[in-house]
Amino acid sequence: MPQTLYDKLWDSHVVHIEDDGTALLYIDRHLVHEVTSAQAYEGLRVAGRKPWRVDSVVATADHNTPTTNWDEGLGGVKDSFARLQIETLDSNMKEFGAKVYFPYLDKRQGIVHVIGPEQGATLPGMTVVCGDSHTSTHGAFACLAHGIGTSEVEHVLATQCLVTKKMKNMRVNVEGPLGRGVTAKDVVLAIIGKIGTAGGTGSAIEFAGSTIRSLSMEGRMTVCNMAIEAGARAGMIGVDDSTIEYLRGRRFAPQGREWDQAVVYWRTLKSDPDAKFDREVTLDARDIKPHVTWGTSPEMVVAVDDTVPDPDKEKDSLRREGMERALQYMGLHPRTPITNIRIDKVFIGSCTNSRIEDLRAAASVVKGKRVASNVKLAMVVPGSGMVKEQAEKEGLDRVFREAGFEWREPGCSMCLGMNPDRLDAGERCASTSNRNFEGRQGVGGRTHLVSPAMAAAAAIAGHFVDIRRWS
Amino acid sequence: MEKFTVVNGLVAPLDRANVDTDQIIPKQYLASIKRTGFAEGLFGDWRKKDPNFVLNQPRFKDATILLSRRNFGCGSSREHAPWALVDWGFRCVIAPSYADIFFTNSFNNGLLPVILTESEVDRLFHECNAFPGFRLVVDLEQQTVSTTNQSLSMHFDIDPFRKYCLVNGLDEIGLTLRHADKIRAFEARRKTQLPWYF
Numbered sequence: 001m002p003q004t005l006y007d008k009l010w011d012s013h014v015v016h017i018e019d020d021g022t023a024l025l026y027i028d029r030h031l032v033h034e035v036t037s038a039q040a041y042e043g044l045r046v047a048g049r050k051p052w053r054v055d056s057v058v059a060t061a062d063h064n065t066p067t068t069n070w071d072e073g074l075g076g077v078k079d080s081f082a083r084l085q086i087e088t089l090d091s092n093m094k095e096f097g098a099k100v101y102f103p104y105l106d107k108r109q110g111i112v113h114v115i116g117p118e119q120g121a122t123l124p125g126m127t128v129v130c131g132d133s134h135t136s137t138h139g140a141f142a143c144l145a146h147g148i149g150t151s152e153v154e155h156v157l158a159t160q161c162l163v164t165k166k167m168k169n170m171r172v173n174v175e176g177p178l179g180r181g182v183t184a185k186d187v188v189l190a191i192i193g194k195i196g197t198a199g200g201t202g203s204a205i206e207f208a209g210s211t212i213r214s215l216s217m218e219g220r221m222t223v224c225n226m227a228i229e230a231g232a233r234a235g236m237i238g239v240d241d242s243t244i245e246y247l248r249g250r251r252f253a254p255q256g257r258e259w260d261q262a263v264v265y266w267r268t269l270k271s272d273p274d275a276k277f278d279r280e281v282t283l284d285a286r287d288i289k290p291h292v293t294w295g296t297s298p299e300m301v302v303a304v305d306d307t308v309p310d311p312d313k314e315k316d317s318l319r320r321e322g323m324e325r326a327l328q329y330m331g332l333h334p335r336t337p338i339t340n341i342r343i344d345k346v347f348i349g350s351c352t353n354s355r356i357e358d359l360r361a362a363a364s365v366v367k368g369k370r371v372a373s374n375v376k377l378a379m380v381v382p383g384s385g386m387v388k389e390q391a392e393k394e395g396l397d398r399v400f401r402e403a404g405f406e407w408r409e410p411g412c413s414m415c416l417g418m419n420p421d422r423l424d425a426g427e428r429c430a431s432t433s434n435r436n437f438e439g440r441q442g443v444g445g446r447t448h449l450v451s452p453a454m455a456a457a458a459a460i461a462g463h464f465v466d467i468r469r470w471s
Numbered sequence: 472m473e474k475f476t477v478v479n480g481l482v483a484p485l486d487r488a489n490v491d492t493d494q495i496i497p498k499q500y501l502a503s504i505k506r507t508g509f510a511e512g513l514f515g516d517w518r519k520k521d522p523n524f525v526l527n528q529p530r531f532k533d534a535t536i537l538l539s540r541r542n543f544g545c546g547s548s549r550e551h552a553p554w555a556l557v558d559w560g561f562r563c564v565i566a567p568s569y570a571d572i573f574f575t576n577s578f579n580n581g582l583l584p585v586i587l588t589e590s591e592v593d594r595l596f597h598e599c600n601a602f603p604g605f606r607l608v609v610d611l612e613q614q615t616v617s618t619t620n621q622s623l624s625m626h627f628d629i630d631p632f633r634k635y636c637l638v639n640g641l642d643e644i645g646l647t648l649r650h651a652d653k654i655r656a657f658e659a660r661r662k663t664q665l666p667w668y669f
């Protein structure tokens with residue numbers, strides 16, 4: 001019977017399955033970070049258990065690490081709780097071990113979803129889990145990758161398995177060429193705008209179609225990253241030449257004969273031509289414009305040449321109330337043109353958009369220009385130390401600095417503001433991250449999600465602009 | 472884990488759809504390495520900002536059942552969300568639908584996420600608003616949600632395995648380790664066939 005990519009990944013990892021469909025799924029790669037692992041290791045210790053397979057673990061500290069003052073060492077972490085979490089991860093790594101650990105201040109440290117692929121620690125055909133919902137990112141490599149809670153982190157550490165049930169198969173096809181200035185971020189925002197934040201609940205989404213195939217691996221990661229914002233625990237894309245070329249020569253990728261064998265296997269990791277999906281959605285890439293979110297949920301999104309929607313036009317009362325609440329929180333009026341919205345801060349970073357390609361795109365927009373005077377802070381936070389090093393080699397740091405951006409150390413930073421990088425109440429931010437929930441970037445902060453190029457242009461103009469008209 | 476059989480409790484109505492985990496427990500309350508003590512952060516921003524927020528009202532102070540709308544718990548994987556709910560005293564959430572990760576996390580912490588239809592939930596909101604001190608009886612064994620006088624009773628579905636674990640307060644790791652030999656055999660096979668994953 002023809003199989004979907006998800007079917008194949010699922011079948012190849014089932015260790016045991018009960019009559020009701022509850023399965024033990026074998027986990028190949030376990031990514032660990034400081035905020036959701038402490039309680040799991042504590043649980044192991046209390047129960048007197050050991051990790052099942054230490055070399056499946058790749059760990060780093062990223063969520064609450066500061067992006068400045070690295071020269072002060074751990075003393076530069078002013079928040080005592082953050083320091084405690086970082087130190088706790090250090091001591092857990094010493095006690096329990098890992099395949100590799102990139103601690104705070106290491107030059108290969110970075111956001112867990114950036115460093116996995118970058119190190120070749122994420123490989124096609126793997127199951128990948130992490131106590132973080134954006135684990136879906138790794139699905140860009142034809143992995144079954146999803147976020148888990150801390151109890152599950154402990155469970156995977158202790159048993160190398162996850163107790164789970166098979167999800168439904170959903171496919172989102174995007175076909176056709178992308179217009180100028182339209183990026184992977186806009187594609188995924190358009191998808192979420194279409195299917196909603198619960199559109200993929202209970203499903204694993206495969207992204208397919210000529211547009212998706214034309215994306216670089218960085219772009220594919222951006223798309224899969226936000227599968228969770230469409231409600232799907234996992235997003236994935238089949239293997240092709242781009243996948244394989246990206247991985248060649250990476251630190252933990254196989255070498256020599258093993259590489260050749262792996263590639264043969266990896267090439268099978270795509271949906272069969274006649275595979276059946278429970279649900280399919282198709283978008284025409286030609287219709288996709290640069291997108292900007294206006295509300296407090298990623299599905300509250302419109303094209304940049306559109307206006308803030310009017311709740312009075314919404315028939316569903318629950319939705320209408322949600323829209324009204326969002327507009328009030330965001331301090332916006334219905335029918336305001338998006339390009340009239342002025343911003344206070346700009347954040348270029350996060351596991352959605354902090355890879356080298358993202359920084360190049362943003363740098364090309366700001367080159368030779370200056371950040372607008374009403375913008376209090378514009379910052380670029382590379383996804384990892386390796387991205388930072390590469391960007392500096394290419395001189396991108398200078399381009400940003402000369403334009404008035406701050407160039408920071410890697411980490412999650414203002415994506416969730418667990419470190420000192422935050423919005424103050426009422427501040428409005430053009431952000432390349434993935435969540436615009438109330439208070440996500442700081443209590444009372446207002447987040448607009450956009451692509452790196454759109455964020456960069458907004459920094460220069462002081463308000464949103466249509467990047468398609470940028471010169 | 473505490474066993475879950477029957478909960479007879481006061482209901483707190485949180486009349487919003489898409490309540491996300493960033494609201495259930497805002498990030499400024501995540502900085503702990505323990506599993507307890509998160510009650511303080513439960514709906515922290517909303518409680519601070521709005522004196523009329525449901526959990527600020529004395530009449531709902533001792534609620535153990537939270538009633539809400541569709542797509543409850545969307546957003547991040549933070550298990551601090553169910554920890555905070557449990558720490559506050561909630562044993563059960565009732566809503567028409569949940570985000571997947573939150574749903575799983577709840578079971579792993581003895582918090583029962585009950586799914587009722589939109590119209591049933593709607594009905595409960597009406598009752599809850601109409602009658603001060605409105606209580607519900609959630610009977611996991613029978614899979615029912617009913618009013619204390621039984622005038623209203625609704626059935627809910629639940630995965631049998633999850634029910635079994637919850638009713639018996641079982642530790643999932645222990646259950647899985649019963650299959651340790653199978654896991655080892657699977658692993659050995661995988662290592663021979665696809666060695667580059669090890």
Ligand code: SF4
Nearest residue numbers: 134350351412415416
């Ligand atoms: S960058 Fe943001 S979304 Fe990504 S892992 Fe860090 S906190 Fe989560």
